[in-house]
Amino acid sequence: MRYSAFALLANAFAGQRLWKPAWRDADPRPGYDAIIVGGGGHGLASAYYLAKEHGLANIAVLEKSWIGSGNAGRNTTIIRSNYLLPGNEAFYEWSMKLWEGLERDLNYNAMVSQRGVLNLYHSDAQRDAFARRGNAMLIAGADAELIDANAVRRMVPYLDFEQARFPIRGGLLQRRGGTARHDAVVWAYARAASERGVDIVQNCEVTGFIREGARIVGVETTRGPIRAKKIGIAAAGNSSRVAALAGLRLPIESHVLQAFVSEAVKPLIANVITFGAGHFYISQSDKGGLVFGGDLDGYNSYAQRGNLPAVEDVIASGMALMPAIGRLRLLRSWGGVMDMSMDGSPIIDRAPVDGLYVNAGWCYGGFKATPASGWCFAHLIARDEPHSVAAAFRLDRFATGRLIDEKGQGPHPNLH
Ligand SMILES: Cc1cc2nc3c(=O)[nH]c(=O)nc-3n(C[C@H](O)[C@H](O)[C@H](O)COP(=O)(O)OP(=O)(O)OC[C@H]3O[C@@H](n4cnc5c(N)ncnc54)[C@H](O)[C@@H]3O)c2cc1C
Numbered sequence: 394m395r396y397s398a399f400a401l402l403a404n405a406f407a408g409q410r411l412w413k414p415a416w417r418d419a420d421p422r423p424g425y426d427a428i429i430v431g432g433g434g435h436g437l438a439s440a441y442y443l444a445k446e447h448g449l450a451n452i453a454v455l456e457k458s459w460i461g462s463g464n465a466g467r468n469t470t471i472i473r474s475n476y477l478l479p480g481n482e483a484f485y486e487w488s489m490k491l492w493e494g495l496e497r498d499l500n501y502n503a504m505v506s507q508r509g510v511l512n513l514y515h516s517d518a519q520r521d522a523f524a525r526r527g528n529a530m531l532i533a534g535a536d537a538e539l540i541d542a543n544a545v546r547r548m549v550p551y552l553d554f555e556q557a558r559f560p561i562r563g564g565l566l567q568r569r570g571g572t573a574r575h576d577a578v579v580w581a582y583a584r585a586a587s588e589r590g591v592d593i594v595q596n597c598e599v600t601g602f603i604r605e606g607a608r609i610v611g612v613e614t615t616r617g618p619i620r621a622k623k624i625g626i627a628a629a630g631n632s633s634r635v636a637a638l639a640g641l642r643l644p645i646e647s648h649v650l651q652a653f654v655s656e657a658v659k660p661l662i663a664n665v666i667t668f669g670a671g672h673f674y675i676s677q678s679d680k681g682g683l684v685f686g687g688d689l690d691g692y693n694s695y696a697q698r699g700n701l702p703a704v705e706d707v708i709a710s711g712m713a714l715m716p717a718i719g720r721l722r723l724l725r726s727w728g729g730v731m732d733m734s735m736d737g738s739p740i741i742d743r744a745p746v747d748g749l750y751v752n753a754g755w756c757y758g759g760f761k762a763t764p765a766s767g768w769c770f771a772h773l774i775a776r777d778e779p780h781s782v783a784a785a786f787r788l789d790r791f792a793t794g795r796l797i798d799e800k801g802q803g804p805h806p807n808l809h
Contacts, residue, residue: 395500415580416587421594421616425453427774428612428621430599430635432456433465434575434760435752436627437582437593438767439774441499444589446768447775452591453621455614457598461579464629464759467697467729469652469686471665471674472761473510473570474535477526480785480797481738482533487782488765489535489569495764501581503573504679509664510570513545513552513714515559519669523565530567538566549666552715559670559713572665572676578763602639602749609639609748623774625750627766630695630730632753639749644735644791646806649690649728650757651699653707655721657681666714673710675718682724685711689731689757691807699728731757737809738797741769741779742788750774751788756809 394400394413404411427443429436432454443449456462472492474485496503514520520539527537541563546554554561583593594616601613603620611620628635633643662677675685687707690699704726711718734740734754739762744751752770755762769783779786785797802808 396502415584416593419453419592419594421453421455421597421614421619422592424611424620425592426451426621427623427625428452428619429454429625429627430612431463431626431628432460432583432593432595433463433627433629434578434582434763435629435755435766435770437579437586438763439625439627439752439770440591441582441586441589442768442771443775444586444591447771449775450590453619454586454591454593455597455599455612455619456593456595457615459595460583460593461576464729464731465579465763466576467652467727468575468760469674469676469684470572470575470760471510471570471676472505472573473567473665474761475510475512475526475530475537475565475567475570476799477529478797478799481799482529482535484765484769484782484786485762486533486535487768488762491764491768492573493569495581499581499585501577501584503577503581505573506571507569508571508676509566509568510667511545511548511664512565512667513561513669514563514565515561515670517562520562527565536567536569538568540564540566548664549662551661551717552666553713557713570665575760582767599635599638607747609746623748623750625752625770625774627752627770629753629755629759630732632732632751634695636744636751636753639744639746641744641746643740643751643753645754646693646733647695648692648731648733648807649694649696649699650686650731651690651703651707651726651728652684652686653726654678654682654684654724655718656724658683658721668710668714671710671713673707673714675711675715683718683721689733689807690728695730697728697730699726733806733809735791735804735806736796736798737800737802737806739766739786740788741766741773741783741786743773743777744788
């Protein structure tokens with residue numbers, strides 16, 4: 394059924410009894426043309442675009458838990474395309490364009506809100522780096538504005554401009570950046586994929602791969618073996634564990650990232666703001682809570698929970714930027730498992746074993762990539778060649794040296 398003002402009205406008069414389940418909770422069938430492992434945003438978007446753009450009808454998404462139980466439902470919902478390097482910027486700008494048409498395409502209110510993303514700078518060197526980044530964004534067709542301290546003060550007067558240890562000198566503003574409601578994005582893709590015949594199979598963990606000679610021809614799951622001509626892994630924080638079942642060792646480490654939400658307050662923060670002198674970002678949800686986060690916990694883990702030192706670090710950065718948040722009570726915090734690649738950039742590529750495809754290494758910026766990641770992974774699986782905007786996300790770049798080291802941090806996943 395299509396969502397519309399008319400559907401709302403009709404249900405209002407019918408005691409809300411006309412609504413149908415948004416997607417089919419399918420049982421697995423013995424075989425498919427394509428299987429996607431992982432029912433997060435990337436997996437569901439991949440299945441949707443496989444069906445919509447490439448005409449594949451016989452597809453399953455296998456999710457070990459419930460869809461959106463991973464990072465898709467745990468992130469701080471920021472979307473942006475403010476990248477510097479050519480391998481990245483065209484991809485993230487394509488994602489931004491897909492976000493801009495997403496709700497209409499999927500007939501779903503994903504609360505895409507282009508409220509602007511403001512990256513603050515605190516030194517001349519940082520301003521120069523941001524000017525360079527802004528120019529790279531403009532060249533790639535994105536929007537970017539370099540603004541000075543007075544313009545920042547007019548936008549966000551409640552930041553610490555007077556006593557700050559790291560005075561704010563200005564910011565790089567991407568007005569088209571913003572937020573989207575993360576779990577609505579999951580439900581939107583699930584519903585749209587299901588409408589096109591995709592089987593969404595929950596509580597179905599992939600526990601192994603079935604080989605015939607050199608080719609992978611299916612998966613072992615907790616709900617029995619399932620065969621498929623092509624299998625894509627989109628398991629985010631568990632990518633390395635799932636790939637290991639196929640004998641692959643990915644250049645990925647898993648780290649915990651925490652997020653926090655305060656009690657609800659009246660509208661205070663209109664944009665997304667990131668601190669340039671520490672790792673801290675903050676926005677305000679439509680319910681009023683301040684949503685914020687910062688650095689990784691800094692050690693490897695597959696646990697979806699964090700530890701107190703990272704909490705202290707994030708809150709200290711927040712207090713340095715915006716002392717007023719010290720008056721707020723923290724409502725909730727949670728953690729997700731990040732698939733941190735060695736250069737901080739993702740992988741969308743064929744695996745070095747026939748029949749298998751890898752979508753991984755999203756680090757802590759993969760939510761904004763969801764539409765383009767699905768689009769490009771579907772393209773790769775359907776056509777066996779990379780999409781032009783994702784052509785740099787090769788698995789062998791770690792062997793050939795063609796790294797996409799956006800932050801220039803070297804092979805230190807905990808720093809990207
Ligand atoms: C606290 C936090 C804040 C973040 N903030 C942002 C942000 O503001 N902006 C941004 O762009 N990104 C952000 N991210 C990153 C972003 O959430 C992830 O990069 C992105 O969600 C990963 O892709 P996904 O949605 O497909 O992952 P997931 O939702 O994790 O999907 C992977 C799925 O695979 C399933 N799976 C794993 N193993 C198996 C198996 N063996 N069999 C079957 N299924 C399996 C998991 O259960 C999971 O549902 C944040 C992440 C966290 C944790």
